[in-house]
Amino acid sequence: MSDKELLPQKEHSTHKEHSTGNEPRTGFQRPVLTLPNQADKLLLHSCCAPCSGEVMEAITASGIQYTIFFYNPNIHPQREYLIRKEENMRFAEKQGIPFVDADYDSDNWFERAKGMEWEPERGIRCTLCFDMRFERTALYAHEHGFSVISSSLGISRWKNMQQINQCGVTAASRYPGMTYWDYNWRKGGGSARMIDISKRERFYQQEYCGCIYSLRDTNKHRKAQGRDIIRIGTLYYGDNAASDNDATADKDQGDRG
Template sequence: MSDDFTRPVLTPPGGHKKVLLHSCCAPCSGEVMEAMTASGIDYTIFFYNPNIHPEKEYLLRKDENIRFAEAHDVPFVDCDYDTENWYARAKGMEWEPERGIRCTMCFDMRFERTALYAHEHGFPVMTSSLGISRWKDMKQINGCGERAVAPYDGLEYWDYNWRKGGGSNRMIEISKREEFYQQEYCGCVYSLRDTNRHRREVGRGPIEIGKMFYGSEPASDE
């Protein structure tokens, strides 16, 4: 992994060195992965994101994450794409705004599954790459993480601010270096709908899934 930046040594809660990292995509997890590797943390990626729509977009994001993990010998857990469960939990929240209660439900659902896996497989700490994006509400994400670990004795949620110290900028740099697929909306069918509506309002065409890659166009960190 990149060694052109000297990162501070990170210490997970309790001084543990074994961490389960919930990853939403390769661009968001790239910097988190490199930071943990630089600190000698033994981590495994847990990919559970049934919110991502359509399946083509889901597979693009997952495959990019797998590619980066395999290149650096990082274990990758490919979890279920149980979209029916996600839609059932989102019922009645279809018109909620980004960062609202639908997003809280979505984070809760993904973190609950992550926490269960961590508990069942002996991970003392779990964390997530979700908060590195400036489009996300870190307080909202951390609250969901804390709720997810609460039922399990000996499991802690690591609420480290991955944005600080230039983390968000390095996220973009790594994405360009690796030429990651660049998603143009948060992930779910409702964020795709709302993003396309906004694009129409400003005179832009709809999102073309599978077309954008970091380094080819001005990058955003959605």
């Protein structure tokens, strides 16, 4: 299965839109962004629609030409992966931004993560995960004439920005003339606008980072607090999603542990 670039087309999703305009906070004026080295276009790795919404609108507002690259083999189970990808595609189409749908490649991710199943969040498993996604992003950029790459990963306060940026810089350094744009998407209220846009667009709101080990640990913590476990895709698939989540998680943890 090869990478597929989906060019903007007429919105076809049945998901209802509730937009109040491009600026979520009254009176806010975005800074004008410029790419490093006077580059004329950007390949933006996107992890999900909620994290990408503000990043995409900020880049668009500055008139920067860019393409979304969706490569996230860590997201599991596949049902969750497909929901997150569809949400990102929907928003890219609405914004008129080209979207590259890369391979799911989950078997490769599990193989590379062997031995790290019990590592904590922000640990070496996450570094490997970021490395893998940036390696693929940089490769696509090299093959398709992009000299600058970046990612929406860093806007989330749940992530270690330094860890993400180092992985991005390392991946870009493999190709002469390529730069990783380490812009701080959180500053100037970026994280707050991320939430505003997610609410405005009614994005599917995932409750864990993405990998099956994050799902396992998050559900363990929730159970200890007497809270319900995460229900994969409940807003999309109804109550059946809960039992599907339990069965899938149990099976995959047994297979991959």
